[in-house]
Amino acid sequence: MTHQEILRKVAWKDLKSLSIKEMLIENNLTIPWFVLSMIFAYYGYYLFALPFSAFFFLTGLRQVHNGFHNSLGTNKFLTWLSLYLNSILMIVSIHAVKFNHIRHHKYCLSEEDYEGKSAGMTWYGAILYGPVHMFLIHKVTLQLGNKNYRRNVILELISIALFVAFVFYFKIAFLIYHIIVMLIGEFLMAFFAVWTVHHDTHDAPELARTQRSGWKNKITFSMFYHLEHHLFPAVPTIKLPELAKRIDEVLPEIEKKNTF
Template identity: 85%
Template sequence: MTHAEILKKVEWKDLKSLSIKEMLIENNLTIPWVLTSWVLAYLGYYILALPFSAFFFLTGLRQVHNGFHNSLGTNRFLTWFSLYTNSVLMMASIHAVKFNHIRHHKYCLSEEDYEGKSAGMSWYGAIFYGPVHMFLIHKITLQLGNKKYVKNVLLELGSIAIFTFLVFYFNIAFLIYHIIVMVIGEFLMAFFAVWTVHHDTEEHPELARTQRGGWKNKITFSMFYHLEHHLFPAVPTIKLPQLAKRIDDVLPELEKKTTF
């Protein structure tokens, strides 16, 4: 079944809009995690802070991912501001990630898809490839992006550099911890954000892997409904469980490879 045929069979356009409550959730989901991790790290409880830092990184990915597809329910400036602030907090230019992610949807797992390069690797190969992945997506955006993308990437990289300099210059221990953990998270993106959801899907790249286990989706904040996202990228993450149910009801025969 083709992508176009799936689009015709599944009702999805009503899922694009967010209520005020849903909009507030999507735009503020990161706050309790980052604040809790900072407080614990400030008090010296670095091990206890780690899971909160991990959930901040995950919810940050969810937030910017919705921003890539204009699914945060906010205006253009607030969406931009979300991408900018998360760039500084997550230690990577999110506009560079956005540029490559939009190309990923257009050229999924082809030679032009730089985000998806690790999908064809072994799991350990994708982990070792992580630092190259992060360097490449910045390089490609600066080479192929329009002036607006280049301007945003340079602004974000400059802001990250200033933030990092100030943190280390004033020796702010809890923020040094935060920077180190975020850099590690970025280096694992090729594995967690690409390989896990796309490995062994080369024959039908648009049919990414997905996750149906209830508790698994709760602890990953619905970020592994990736089949659903690739088929209907305009649907916000908070609506993906509803979308998944509609797909299962209408197309029970559709192959669904499990993420984990």
């Protein structure tokens, strides 16, 4: 069954819109985790801060990922602002990530898909490749991106550099902790955001892996409904559980490989 046939069989267009409540959730999901991680880190309780930092990173990925696909329910400027602010807080140019992610959907797991390079590696190879992955997505965007992408990447990298320089110059310990943890998270992206959801799917790249376990989806904020996302990228993350039910009802024959 082709992608177009799947699009015709599954009702999904009604899932594109967000209610005010859903819009507020998607745009503010990161705040409690960031605040709690900073409070614990400020008082030197770094081990207690760590899980909240991890949840901030995960919800930050969810927020910017929805922003990539214009699924935050906000206007163009507010979506841009979300990507820009998260660039500083997550220590990576989010517009560079966006450029490669949009290409990933277009050229999924082909030679032109720079984001998906680690999908064909071993799990430990994908982890070791992480720093190269982060360098490559910036390099590719500056080389292949249009003027707007290049301008945004340069602005974000300068802003990140100024933030990092300020924090280390004044030796602000809890923010130094935050920067280190975010960099570790970014270096693991090739494994967690690519390999886990795409390994062993090269025969049918559009049929990414997915997660059907309720509690696993709760603790990962529905970020591993990746089969659903690749088939219907315009559907916001908050609507993916409902989309998964519809796919299961209409197309139970589609193979659903587990993420973890």
